Amino acid sequence: MMKIIRNIIGLFAIAAIAITACKKDNYEAPESMLTGRVVYQSTPIGLRSNGVQLELWQHGYDFFSKIPVYVAQDGSFSARLFDGEYLLTRQRGVGPWADNTDSIKITVKGNTVVDVPVDPYFLVKSAAYQRNNLTVTSTVNIQRVNTTKNLEFVKLYIYKTALVDELNQDAATVVPAANIQDINQQLTITATIPASLANGEAVYARVGVKTIGVPELAYSAPEKIQLK
Missing domain, CATH: 2.60.40.1120 (Carboxypeptidase-like, regulatory domain)
Structure with missing residues (x-):
């Protein structure tokens, strides 16, 4: 008898859960x-x-x-x-x-x-690109905004897609802050397109600027570099 009662209680519990689930499914999604x-x-x-x-x-x-x-x-x-x-x-x-x-x-x-x-430490104010065979040269202007932290490096990235950044790169050239005499002057950075991408239609270039003690960089917009 007790076993039958437990089974009935269990069935009621399952039914209650099913009804609750149906009600949740009927909620409207955010629009x-x-x-x-x-x-x-x-x-x-x-x-x-x-x-x-x-x-x-x-x-x-x-x-x-x-x-x-x-x-x-x-x-x-x-x-x-x-x-x-x-x-x-x-x-x-x-x-x-x-x-x-x-x-x-x-x-x-x-x-x-x-x-x-937001109040950025540094920005890539502008970045222009030129290709000569497998060499990409970027002329970069960096802007310092918040002066409470110092520059760590400026970096030119090359990648096979437009999602190019510090974690997605096929080639890169870094210029440490110690090699930059004046942050307000134009900076020229050159990177080589790797052989693995040389026969493709295009690559993408982007410049990032890194602040000391800050994990994420500020970047320029990705630029498509046509190869063919």
Whole structure:
């Protein structure tokens, strides 16, 4: 008899779980889109794709939930959300900029656009490229913005796709800060296209600038270098 009762109780429990699951499946998915850019003076910061994460926080009924938002290499980000009030925060010690722990209040109602201002240490102000056979030469202008940290190096990267950065490279040339006499003067960097890419249609070049003690770099936009 007790075994029968336990079986009945078990069936009721399974049914309750199934009903709860069905209710969850019937919840509407979020339909509003939050988009934006990480910017300095309205100009987006070039980054390593998904190397920098922002955080969205929203009050729930009984908790404070976090939504991670990864930033693309062009400084843009997006998240599909429910309408409501959110706090957006910049993680400490992650991006190539000075820490700012102030939260940004965001009201999401339909498609919402917001730019996130940052205070970068250094920027690649401009980068021009020339190819001579398998040699790529970049003429670079670096801008120092926040003076609390020093330059570590400037680097020219070559890669087979546009997703080129410190972790995705086929060739690179680094110029240490000790070899740069004046950060305000144009810098010329040359890199060699590796033989493994020489017969392809194109490669991509990009310049990154590294700050001492900061893990992520600030980058120029990737440039397509046509080979054929």
